[in-house]
Amino acid sequence: MKRSFIALLAGILLLAACSTPKKTENTSIANNGKVWASLWQQRAAEYKALCFQAYNVAKFRLDEALKNPGDKPLAIVTDIDETILDNSPYDAGRAIDNKEYTLDTWKAWTAKGRADTVPGAPSFFKYAASRGVSVFYISNRFEDERAGTVKNLLLYGLPNVDEAHILIRPTGAGSSKEARRLQVAKTHNIVLLCGDNLADLDLLYDGGLPEAKRQTVTEQLRKDFGSRFIVIPNADYGDFEGAFFNGNYKQSGAQKDSIIRAKIKVDKE
Numbered sequence: 001m002k003r004s005f006i007a008l009l010a011g012i013l014l015l016a017a018c019s020t021p022k023k024t025e026n027t028s029i030a031n032n033g034k035v036w037a038s039l040w041q042q043r044a045a046e047y048k049a050l051c052f053q054a055y056n057v058a059k060f061r062l063d064e065a066l067k068n069p070g071d072k073p074l075a076i077v078t079d080i081d082e083t084i085l086d087n088s089p090y091d092a093g094r095a096i097d098n099k100e101y102t103l104d105t106w107k108a109w110t111a112k113g114r115a116d117t118v119p120g121a122p123s124f125f126k127y128a129a130s131r132g133v134s135v136f137y138i139s140n141r142f143e144d145e146r147a148g149t150v151k152n153l154l155l156y157g158l159p160n161v162d163e164a165h166i167l168i169r170p171t172g173a174g175s176s177k178e179a180r181r182l183q184v185a186k187t188h189n190i191v192l193l194c195g196d197n198l199a200d201l202d203l204l205y206d207g208g209l210p211e212a213k214r215q216t217v218t219e220q221l222r223k224d225f226g227s228r229f230i231v232i233p234n235a236d237y238g239d240f241e242g243a244f245f246n247g248n249y250k251q252s253g254a255q256k257d258s259i260i261r262a263k264i265k266v267d268k269e
Helices: 002-019 029-043 045-067 088-096 103-112 121-130 143-155 178-185 211-220 239-244 253-263
Strands: 074-078 134-138 189-195 229-231
Touching: 029 045, 029 088, 029 253, 045 074, 045 121, 045 189, 045 229, 074 121, 074 178, 088 103, 103 143, 121 134, 134 178, 178 189, 211 239, 239 253
Parallel strands: 074 134, 074 189, 189 229
Antiparallel strands: none
């Protein structure tokens, strides 16, 4: 009887050990930070408030522009990822397992076409369309992501979801959006540019600028923020990472951690 009880207990403990999810050890500082950033994006009321603030300002600026529209139709140029669509489940899923971004896993995510929206985004862009303002989506997603992108935007009834208004990164082109912005500017008066990454807004941020140069350009353009430029918060990823890591996203977690430790301000006793 005693032996049977011990055997039963051992079996229960073994079953529990097998069913317990394995904990990822030695998560890098960089990936652990992405977990927190994704949690903030998904759950913090402050994140939602900042998005509402951004799109409230955008509506105010649009209403001002509509009073004097000029000689060309009005347009808004907007990024998609983390500006309209919330991809934090993808980012969190990779980071919590201590894995890096890969293009294949990203494309598998975008193909699903089920990302949620950034707070305030759908109502703002629908309002713009209701006032006769065209919305152009300038994204660095690739052509083979178009179907998933269209599916996702249509899921929330966003306006101007067609080939003429979704300007995906051209095959073989770099990440700069300037040529596509100029394409829109030929036929429309661009009154607002919306994005989570500063290169979504102005040519001066192109080229993988170092950290200090990005700060200088931001000071130079300070009057445009909240006027022509509407910035949506994104602490998860962006060109700011490249600036920290000298443009090398392929560094190991340990290498990234070393850079973070060297750059971050820490109060030492």
